[in-house]
Amino acid sequence: MKSIRHAVAVAVPALVAVAAAGAAAAAVFATARRVVTPTARSNDTEILAVDTGAQTIELTRTADTELPGRYGLFTTGTYGYVKLGAVLSADQRKVRRKLLTQIDVGAKVDRGAAFSGWYYSTPAELHLPYETVLIGSPAGPCPAWFFPAAPDAATSDSAASETWVIQVHGRGTTRAECLRAVPVFHSLGMPTLVVSYRNDGEAPRSRGGSYALGASEWRDVDAAIGHALRHGAKRVVLMGWSMGGAIVLQASVNSAHREAIAGLVLDSPVVDWRTVLRFQAREAGLVEPLPALAMEALSTPWSARLGGAEQAIPFDSLDMVARADELAVPILILHSDDDGFVPSDASHALAAARPDLVTMPEFAVARHTKLWNYDQISWTTAITDWISTIIGP
Template sequence: MQLSASEAPVQAVSAQTASWVKWTAFGAGMGMAASTAVLAATSGLAVYFARQIVTPRRARDENLEILAVIDTPEGQQIILPANADTTAEGSYGLYFDGGTGYARIGAIRSYVPREGTVQRDVERVYSGDLATAVRGWWSGTIHPTPSDAGFPQEDVEIDVENGKAPAWLVRSLDATDTWAIMVHGRGAQRTETIRGLGAARSAGMTSLLISYRNDGEAPYTSDGRYGLGLTEWRDVEAAIRYALDHGARDVVLFGWSMGGAIALQTADKSPLGRHIRALVLDGPVVNWVEVLAHHARLNRIPAQVGRLGQWLISNAAGRTLTGLAAPLDLKSMDWVARAEEIRTPVLIVHSERDEFVPVGPSADLAEKNPDLVTFVRFPQGGHTREYNTDPVCWEDAVSGWLRTALGRTRRPGEHR
């Protein structure tokens, strides 16, 4: 049947409309699918980000190639790829062979940037065969035990919620009733805190270098997750109780990185907080929201994804995705906002070159509570590596402050 001249345009318009509707519907479907895909990708990245924050690493990446180990008239030396860590002045640790081997690496002997390598002294090999090692990882830890650093130690155990946590006890040269309790950071172990022993001993304190839940030495919790300070403080409280049961009358808490956040939570939450005389914090996390936003930027994660990751950590709805037994109130750990609530003298040592925990919040906290918070800025050193670059300056700063702080906070009528 033929269409009349008057009917043809109507049929054409109807066909065009049907075609437009079909393609519009397809486009809308594609748009919804794309939006769903973007949302899924965003959510997946946020979950990954959140889980990385709260999940302890069970193994370390051997991300540093060992190019050569050579004998020279000055002693054994090592050649490594040049990067920000391996070209930093000072002494450092090098783990290899899956962590079974450990060496202390010292002064730079040769560094030509265009060659991309650096040659440094091997000060001591504590374990393993460095000459046959091919990969390892760099560390701020300098000594594997207090005894290796010249401090005789006793191996003790502290009763914690899920069992017993190993610790090192290093007694003072004097019979004092003030103890130092050393709290390591995220992803580290108590070896990190050995660097605090010199300052503690010069202040006359016995030291307790502790492990805590989920750090690979102390018992794991049911969820096996970091609490970023909101759960770990209970293990520090157990260490305080151990000290009080073994002759201490009060304590000073030392904390590195997340250990600083843990120390602040202990002082804030523990009924034993009245026994805490002072806090010494190195590169501490005093505002987790800022630190996590910083890491999102470092990893080129969009800001909204980073905020979603924080939300997952902070809200009960995110527990099944993060693996946390309970949500973590990140805002409650913003000590810049809570500066006036600090009632214990605090020393903060922080490098302006800290690439992991920005120095800004530490400076802000001291500015907001100058009566109780003392801030010492180091010009050199990566995260918690101020001691590595200048141990004398670090010990002088900490020891000098402790002498003043402990004298100032000594209770009326108390004497050594």
């Protein structure tokens, strides 16, 4: 009996230790999978009331929904997407905003909603000529929208019309995110190509269907550069939003068409993934060493697939502050110090490392990828002034 009790006394702590280790490993890989797995849009606010007479809407108050400016709201029911205007009133619990989309009496509008900086949801809303094209990339045919330069611009300013802008959207979004920037480039006489990339829900799915955080998606952007050069472009400006910033930074140092890249515009960009993922982990209440272990799992070949990645994520290669010396073209960074999702620390670090290349005007208050919405005039002026240094006034 004594030997049995001794065996149990030894075995139970060992089993507890094994169970704890298993739970920790499961938490690490679950965290890793959240990083690389494309996810559906999640609701981040609630619709509390809709006044169809005054055409106003009440939302739960968050750091995003209280922002001044024009925004969008993904909803379910009669409307899938509505546009929002100015904040009319607010208290500690809710905000009341002007509706810019007419909501009819009797319409069904569910409570769950997602606040968005997109504003424009389809290219037709811009009232500019455009066409849908397919770009042949290593992932397969990737759909894109092409907005040509205005005919008078094409004849009066060849430098502008021969410089195409290629826009790349961020993580968990689609091409529509980029539509806000099309009018400013169109006004400058520049054609714009708004592209998709593997696993974004519009372009082809890779075998594993996961994000590589820019480490493979840049190849689809490189294919878009080749498409532009075959169709009249002499040079390109790459614009990336959020993770799209990480993608175009990778394209700028890896592309077979590097000599044709005239500059980069980065809106709320991911410049270094480690900085971003540590910040997001803290915001989610995850404590070290869990975030560090998740990144280690994703960067190690044998464990990357257990973490949901198709191949190891090269975090060192994706750290463009560390690789700042490899950058060779002018860069405009538009990043709010109150981003709240992708901190601006790495953007400031890149600006400090390459002051000869990086222009970074000050922005605050605006949240992630919402600078256009919050301060369209300053955002537009920053791009217009910077472009004049690339192609001339």
